[in-house]
Amino acid sequence: MGLLDTIKEKVAEAAYPRRCPLCGALINSNERICSRCSKDVEFIRRPICRICGRPLYTCACRRGENAFVRNVSPLVYTKAAKKGIHRMKFNDSPYSCTYFGKLMANSVRTEYFDCGVRFDCVVYVPMHRDDFRSRGYNQAMLLARTVADEIEVPLLSKALVKNFRNRPQHTLSFMERKRNVQGAFSVPRPELVKGKTLLLCDDVTTSGTTLNECAVTLLDAGAKAVYCVTAAVAVMSEMPAIKAAAFGAGY
Numbered sequence: 159m160g161l162l163d164t165i166k167e168k169v170a171e172a173a174y175p176r177r178c179p180l181c182g183a184l185i186n187s188n189e190r191i192c193s194r195c196s197k198d199v200e201f202i203r204r205p206i207c208r209i210c211g212r213p214l215y216t217c218a219c220r221r222g223e224n225a226f227v228r229n230v231s232p233l234v235y236t237k238a239a240k241k242g243i244h245r246m247k248f249n250d251s252p253y254s255c256t257y258f259g260k261l262m263a264n265s266v267r268t269e270y271f272d273c274g275v276r277f278d279c280v281v282y283v284p285m286h287r288d289d290f291r292s293r294g295y296n297q298a299m300l301l302a303r304t305v306a307d308e309i310e311v312p313l314l315s316k317a318l319v320k321n322f323r324n325r326p327q328h329t330l331s332f333m334e335r336k337r338n339v340q341g342a343f344s345v346p347r348p349e350l351v352k353g354k355t356l357l358l359c360d361d362v363t364t365s366g367t368t369l370n371e372c373a374v375t376l377l378d379a380g381a382k383a384v385y386c387v388t389a390a391v392a393v394m395s396e397m398p399a400i401k402a403a404a405f406g407a408g409y
């Protein structure tokens with residue numbers, strides 16, 4: 159780096175101090191996240207479920223249950239990841255979107271590209287237009303844009319639209335979540351997705367019902383296949399104990 163670049167970087171740092179993309183604390187230029195978050199953040203380690211993307215010992219999904227082929231996520235939705243996703247949703251934090259988007263792109267490379275899966279387009283879970291107006295941005299779209307840039311696949315904006323405002327999914331049981339999103343999405347221009355293999359982006363996978371409903375809608379519109387990537391996946395706290403009992407400790 160030349161002297162001029164170094165000066166420019168120092169000036170930019172003074173004007174816009176770097177912040178941890180997860181908690182917002184000030185960080186040095188050589189840090190990606192703060193030391194506290196680097197202790198708390200939980201990356202998903204192999205073996206992982208080849209359907210829902212959870213660590214295998216926490217997975218309870220069955221083949222054929224979902225319309226999408228697979229989901230992958232770099233992080234477990236706990237502590238630091240929760241904070242970062244909350245920042246991204248409610249604090250208009252572009253550096254958080256970039257941080258998560260780059261991690262998601264890495265997961266796409268290792269879990270999809272390395273297995274020979276290729277995508278025609280990147281799409282994302284839409285917000286209802288009233289919610290979009292009040293928030294001013296859709297974090298799933300910002301993530302999808304970073305992922306699309308990183309993996310060099312075109313972003314297809316507005317492939318899906320949300321037809322109505324439903325109740326927040328996190329307040330509902332699994333069956334209620336399913337009903338809550340049924341018919342919530344549509345594809346305004348089916349010719350844009352017809353015959354295509356799509357990568358669907360969202361911020362977090364909890365029950366997977368939103369991703370599934372989006373995938374059902376895209377497949378009904380003629381898409382060939384839908385794969386998913388989210389920044390983090392929720393793991394049911396009671397699951398590890400059950401699975402550990404079934405498979406043995408350390409599985």
Ligand SMILES: [Zn+2]
Pocket residue numbers: 178179180181182183191192193194195196
């Ligand atoms: Zn932090």
Ligand SMILES: [Zn+2]
Pocket residue numbers: 207208209210211212217218219220
């Ligand atoms: Zn699974």
